[in-house]
Amino acid sequence: MEKKTNEKKSNERFVLLAIMYLLVFTIIVVQLVNLQIINGKENDEKSQQRLLQEREIVAPRGIIADTNGIPIATNRVGYTIHVAKTNLKGPQLNEMIIKLIQIIESNGDTFESGLPNYLTFNPIDFGKNIKDSDKALQKWKSEMVLKEKDIELLNTPEDVFKYFREKKFNIDAKYTDEEAYKIMCIRYDMLIKGYTATNPLLIAKDVGIQTVAQIEERSHEFPGVQIDVEPVRKYVDAQNFAHVLGFIGLLNEQEYESKKDAGYKLNDVIGKAGIERAAENYLRGINGKKRVEVDTSGRLTSELSSEPAIPGNNIYLTIDSRLQKVAMESLERNIADIRSRADYRKNFGDANAGAVVAIDVNSGAILAMASYPTYDPSVFLPGTDDPDAAKKQNEYLNDNKNKPMLNRAIGGVYTPGSIYKPLTAIAALEEGAITPDTVVYDRGYTEQGGMKFRCLGVHGSVDLKKGLKVSCNVYFHEIGVKVGIDKIDKWAKLFGLGELTGIEIPAEEAKGMRANRETKMEYRKDVWRPADTAQAAIGQFDNMFTPIQIANYVSTLANGGKRYKPYIIKSVKKYDGSIVMETKPEYETVPVSQKTIDAIREGMVQVSTSMEGTAAAYFKDFPFTVASKTGTPETGLESQGSSSNGLFIAYAPAENPQIAVAVVVEHGVWGSYTVPIAKDVLEEYFGLNRDKYNDDQISVEEVKFTR
Numbered sequence: 001m002e003k004k005t006n007e008k009k010s011n012e013r014f015v016l017l018a019i020m021y022l023l024v025f026t027i028i029v030v031q032l033v034n035l036q037i038i039n040g041k042e043n044d045e046k047s048q049q050r051l052l053q054e055r056e057i058v059a060p061r062g063i064i065a066d067t068n069g070i071p072i073a074t075n076r077v078g079y080t081i082h083v084a085k086t087n088l089k090g091p092q093l094n095e096m097i098i099k100l101i102q103i104i105e106s107n108g109d110t111f112e113s114g115l116p117n118y119l120t121f122n123p124i125d126f127g128k129n130i131k132d133s134d135k136a137l138q139k140w141k142s143e144m145v146l147k148e149k150d151i152e153l154l155n156t157p158e159d160v161f162k163y164f165r166e167k168k169f170n171i172d173a174k175y176t177d178e179e180a181y182k183i184m185c186i187r188y189d190m191l192i193k194g195y196t197a198t199n200p201l202l203i204a205k206d207v208g209i210q211t212v213a214q215i216e217e218r219s220h221e222f223p224g225v226q227i228d229v230e231p232v233r234k235y236v237d238a239q240n241f242a243h244v245l246g247f248i249g250l251l252n253e254q255e256y257e258s259k260k261d262a263g264y265k266l267n268d269v270i271g272k273a274g275i276e277r278a279a280e281n282y283l284r285g286i287n288g289k290k291r292v293e294v295d296t297s298g299r300l301t302s303e304l305s306s307e308p309a310i311p312g313n314n315i316y317l318t319i320d321s322r323l324q325k326v327a328m329e330s331l332e333r334n335i336a337d338i339r340s341r342a343d344y345r346k347n348f349g350d351a352n353a354g355a356v357v358a359i360d361v362n363s364g365a366i367l368a369m370a371s372y373p374t375y376d377p378s379v380f381l382p383g384t385d386d387p388d389a390a391k392k393q394n395e396y397l398n399d400n401k402n403k404p405m406l407n408r409a410i411g412g413v414y415t416p417g418s419i420y421k422p423l424t425a426i427a428a429l430e431e432g433a434i435t436p437d438t439v440v441y442d443r444g445y446t447e448q449g450g451m452k453f454r455c456l457g458v459h460g461s462v463d464l465k466k467g468l469k470v471s472c473n474v475y476f477h478e479i480g481v482k483v484g485i486d487k488i489d490k491w492a493k494l495f496g497l498g499e500l501t502g503i504e505i506p507a508e509e510a511k512g513m514r515a516n517r518e519t520k521m522e523y524r525k526d527v528w529r530p531a532d533t534a535q536a537a538i539g540q541f542d543n544m545f546t547p548i549q550i551a552n553y554v555s556t557l558a559n560g561g562k563r564y565k566p567y568i569i570k571s572v573k574k575y576d577g578s579i580v581m582e583t584k585p586e587y588e589t590v591p592v593s594q595k596t597i598d599a600i601r602e603g604m605v606q607v608s609t610s611m612e613g614t615a616a617a618y619f620k621d622f623p624f625t626v627a628s629k630t631g632t633p634e635t636g637l638e639s640q641g642s643s644s645n646g647l648f649i650a651y652a653p654a655e656n657p658q659i660a661v662a663v664v665v666e667h668g669v670w671g672s673y674t675v676p677i678a679k680d681v682l683e684e685y686f687g688l689n690r691d692k693y694n695d696d697q698i699s700v701e702e703v704k705f706t707r
Helices: 002-038 040-049 090-106 134-144 157-168 177-193 209-217 238-245 253-262 274-278 321-340 389-398 417-430 464-470 473-483 485-494 517-524 530-536 547-558 594-609 671-685 700-706
Strands: 051-057 071-083 201-207 225-235 248-250 269-271 288-294 300-307 314-317 353-360 366-372 440-442 445-448 451-454 460-462 562-564 569-573 579-582 587-589 627-631 646-652 659-666
Touching: 051 300, 071 090, 071 209, 071 238, 090 177, 090 201, 090 209, 134 157, 157 177, 177 201, 201 209, 201 225, 209 225, 225 238, 238 274, 238 321, 238 366, 269 274, 321 353, 321 366, 321 659, 321 671, 353 547, 353 671, 417 464, 417 473, 417 485, 417 547, 417 594, 417 627, 417 646, 417 671, 440 473, 445 473, 445 530, 451 473, 451 530, 460 464, 464 473, 464 594, 473 485, 473 530, 485 530, 547 562, 547 594, 547 646, 547 659, 594 627, 627 671, 646 671, 659 671
Parallel strands: none
Antiparallel strands: 051 288, 071 201, 071 225, 248 269, 288 300, 314 569, 353 366, 353 659, 440 460, 445 451, 562 587, 569 579, 627 646, 646 659
16 A cells, blocks of 8 residues: 555656656747747847957057166057958948048058058059069969969069959959059958958057047948057157167067967067067066957947956166267267368268267166167157158168168177277286386387388387377287287187177177187188287287177276176066066176286376376366276278277276276277267266366265265
């Protein structure tokens, strides 16, 4: 009896469960019928009107500031135009594109396209990416053409233009060729970049508010067109800092291939030169995302979620803005002055370029790094609306005479001339070839290795101090030969000459070279001779150094033998101020004795203080002592009407050095002509411009305090 009762209950539960399943199934079927059949058309229309998009929030690039926190590269608000794919057909799409371009161009803005790299207009020609490479041309044509038989028909730029217009993009005959080309530019990008409803195509960057207003006012004419806000790079006092800052630009195809795995996209910007390039990994932020709902016209209907962008890190340089400006202004002014004093005997009026490097002798921090002539990095910014930007870019890049893009401070190599003489003296003293009191008799010339070398004067008995003071060639010819090229080369290398310094802009730094046995054999295919040593000892022959190497050599001499690694990045900080990196000074000890340092300093002080010193006229009223040396290296082109270069080195105060300066002026005629540039830098550094050093109360201690 009990068993039958349990079976009955079990059957009742089964029936109840079956009824429940049947009810749920019925509800699902009814709902599906309702969604797909009864209200199917309405729901399909709604779904077509609501699309999900994931839009990027572009992260601001990190700010670059000077040592005092004054921004020299920052960001401002800019507007970008994107277009998402809609249901517009070819003719309608072409019409919308040309109207959009007309608005953009009428306000002085420009649109983006990769087509000009392959096909240009006015004249119609192949672009730079394929013009000189048949292989690249064939590859591009195969990528652009759907039918294999058409490839053979596209032999000329005109053929390609016609193919794009009539077959590929079906552009109506009512449009002029120029209008058709502009439509092609956008359609081309749509084709190769694969724009969709959820992946809009970038049309223009950094457009003006007038363009934005007109597009929004006529938004019904531009389905799929979206306007977003994103940061745009802005340079402050750009030309004074051009070679330090560098500039940014859109990724080219090669850069994209190497960077895409790191998250870069074709429309992204990247540092192309200077700190912008060297510190790219610090400066680049992390883009944010926002998920939005749009209708079929690309209009925003709601924002679903967002992840904020993380700004790039801020870079603080060791450069002092005021010192940098003074160095640049003084270079330009004094080069013009040297040119104006042409006599067409020694000065052919061809001074045109130069560089200044100022360095903290107790840390290796670069205080100023000036290269002239300069350029305006702003014209290289993507999306710039300056109509002359492309023209200026072309001028800068193709000026092979003045080379404004060359960072001469770290990338220019120069024969040092007489500024090398302290190094020769160091080698001779340290290797025991001479003492500070060793005397050489100068009768106006010397014969070494069968060659006669002349001095600029007849100096009689010359010791080390006098040799540096009057820059006696005979003295250094003879002590150089006495110590030998191998010992001179050894000490030149120890002081970092002819070696990369390791400054944080490696792509632009030149190594230079030292005059030695290996260099001569490599470049001249000849063995070393005593006459070569005589020339190398006075900074001629194959010696070729950069201004930053020269400045670091002087700094090492000034601080007693610490060869610091020069650096230009002081620190890196996050947008919230927290420290990412701080540069700690690094140095190697050059095993030079204090006795030698003192002897060299004594001679270099004479250059700035003695009546016979080649720089004395400029420093006679200074409130402290400057140690210095002029140099007038010959270029070998003097007989062809080309002036010699002018160089100058200095450190100050001589008794307690703080700063070292190296100046180079191409075709500067005499080293003494370049002294005013270093003087201007020293005056600014020590705050002497306030009273032009007429205050008798100024002391070295007070000068130090003002800095």
